Amino acid sequence: MPVALAILICTLVYLDSWPVGQFQLGRPVLLLPLLGWALGHPWVGLWLGLVLETLTLRSLPMGSALPPDPALAGLWALLGLDLGNPSLLDKLPTEAGVATALAVAVPLCWASPWLTEAQRRINGRWWRGRFEAAAQAGDDGLCGRLMGRVLLQTAGLAALVSGLALGLVQVGGSWLGNWGRTLPESGRLLELNLSWLLLAVAVGGLWRHTAGRRGNRALWSGALLGLVVATLWWLGRFA
Amino acid sequence: MSARLPASLFWRSLLIQGAWNYQGMQHLGYLWALLPIVRRLPEDERRAALQRATEFYNAHPYLCGYLLGAASTLETEGQGPALSRLKRAGLTPLGVTGDRLFWAGLKPLSGVLGMLGFLVLVISPPVADDRHWLTAMGVAAAATVGYNVIHVHWRRKALRDGRRLGLGLAGALRELAHLPLLAATGVALGLISGLTLPLLAAMGAGGKPLGVLALLATAVLSWQLPARSWALPVLLAAVFLFQSL
Numbered sequence: 001m002p003v004a005l006a007i008l009i010c011t012l013v014y015l016d017s018w019p020v021g022q023f024q025l026g027r028p029v030l031l032l033p034l035l036g037w038a039l040g041h042p043w044v045g046l047w048l049g050l051v052l053e054t055l056t057l058r059s060l061p062m063g064s065a066l067p068p069d070p071a072l073a074g075l076w077a078l079l080g081l082d083l084g085n086p087s088l089l090d091k092l093p094t095e096a097g098v099a100t101a102l103a104v105a106v107p108l109c110w111a112s113p114w115l116t117e118a119q120r121r122i123n124g125r126w127w128r129g130r131f132e133a134a135a136q137a138g139d140d141g142l143c144g145r146l147m148g149r150v151l152l153q154t155a156g157l158a159a160l161v162s163g164l165a166l167g168l169v170q171v172g173g174s175w176l177g178n179w180g181r182t183l184p185e186s187g188r189l190l191e192l193n194l195s196w197l198l199l200a201v202a203v204g205g206l207w208r209h210t211a212g213r214r215g216n217r218a219l220w221s222g223a224l225l226g227l228v229v230a231t232l233w234w235l236g237r238f239a
Numbered sequence: 240m241s242a243r244l245p246a247s248l249f250w251r252s253l254l255i256q257g258a259w260n261y262q263g264m265q266h267l268g269y270l271w272a273l274l275p276i277v278r279r280l281p282e283d284e285r286r287a288a289l290q291r292a293t294e295f296y297n298a299h300p301y302l303c304g305y306l307l308g309a310a311s312t313l314e315t316e317g318q319g320p321a322l323s324r325l326k327r328a329g330l331t332p333l334g335v336t337g338d339r340l341f342w343a344g345l346k347p348l349s350g351v352l353g354m355l356g357f358l359v360l361v362i363s364p365p366v367a368d369d370r371h372w373l374t375a376m377g378v379a380a381a382a383t384v385g386y387n388v389i390h391v392h393w394r395r396k397a398l399r400d401g402r403r404l405g406l407g408l409a410g411a412l413r414e415l416a417h418l419p420l421l422a423a424t425g426v427a428l429g430l431i432s433g434l435t436l437p438l439l440a441a442m443g444a445g446g447k448p449l450g451v452l453a454l455l456a457t458a459v460l461s462w463q464l465p466a467r468s469w470a471l472p473v474l475l476a477a478v479f480l481f482q483s484l
Contacts, residue, residue, distance in 0.1 A: 018256050019254070019258075020253060021253045022256070022390075024386060027349075029353035029379050030376070030379040033375070037376070050358075121261070123259060124262050131267045135290055138286030147271040196454060197457055200440075200443070200455075203436050204459060204460065206347070206351065206432050206435070207432055209347065210432040218433065219429040219432060221433060222431060222433020223436060226436060230441035231441075233442070
């Protein structure tokens, strides 16, 4: 994928995440599997989407809170590792590609809110004074034009940071990928791989978000239903 | 009020967080959304209306239409000075209801539905072909579209009710906390979350008892650990360490 297109996608998804609309167009469980599939790395996109979406479901953007940004982190990881021809993901076996993408994306998820923090501080220190001065002067025309400038500046900052992040993912990902190749095959101990363990961490967090530490009737009913379905699935698969 | 004004208010309400900052929070987005109303006021009232609009404002972005709609009615009727009191009364219930309904309810629910789609349609079959992938992506897309249908419905309803009620909005907002949709979303999210863990444990471990136990133990630890900022990174680090053994 061309770098410019990757940066454009990251910028649009970032704008939708809080300044414009919030239609959740970049939600990881939809966008990352779709992009991964389109780029020829469906399993990388799928695992990134599932793990990031579920890990951050309980982080809520309430008030001035800055929760992790799974959409941007997932995009940076997937698109950053896919840049170049052949890309790093083309060179790695699927499982190593998934592990590398997750190892890059999970820390980025917690680092990405700094972009929003910076933008909100710019809004407070730079744009707020201009808006308020225009309102004080009764200049509604200037108030109208200022919002366009704020959005343009927000998009510019998001594009700049995304460009840097994609470069960083290239460097860090290639180091991690090479290191990963020297490790024994992932998941030998319990025949589990990293993705499933991360998903288990995430689902535990979801239980906590849904029903606290003691659970509730709906949660336990769902678990019972899940147990029946899982048993039927298991019987059907191994009969 | 002309027919184009409600549409203009709706589109502008999408940018309510456009210039969010720590001092006035959404106040600049609120000011920008109200500009079409301000421009229709007599020249001598505009400056006061603009200054009122720069007061602190922070509600849930999807429900901001309630106060925007009420503000458009009050400013047009020359009752602008009453707006500050209405804002003070309305911001907290709008924030709390929106956070509970959307951020803590419908958003996780649609995310988990999308995740279950991939788990059942792509991961559980021995071989997943393009048809499986497209169906699972369709499920995730349908969950996101469903979320947005409800979200846009609430944005429009909020704007319509706010314009209709004007100052009467304060009383109506108290009823928002008892929406049946809030309770229904909580039950649905509980059921779907409960369903996910056994499926995950069975499918992830491929039926191997030790693997099932490891997945269940990891999930239960994550569930029961104190909800402090260090708990999740520590657990993630433990998982990485465990995996590299």
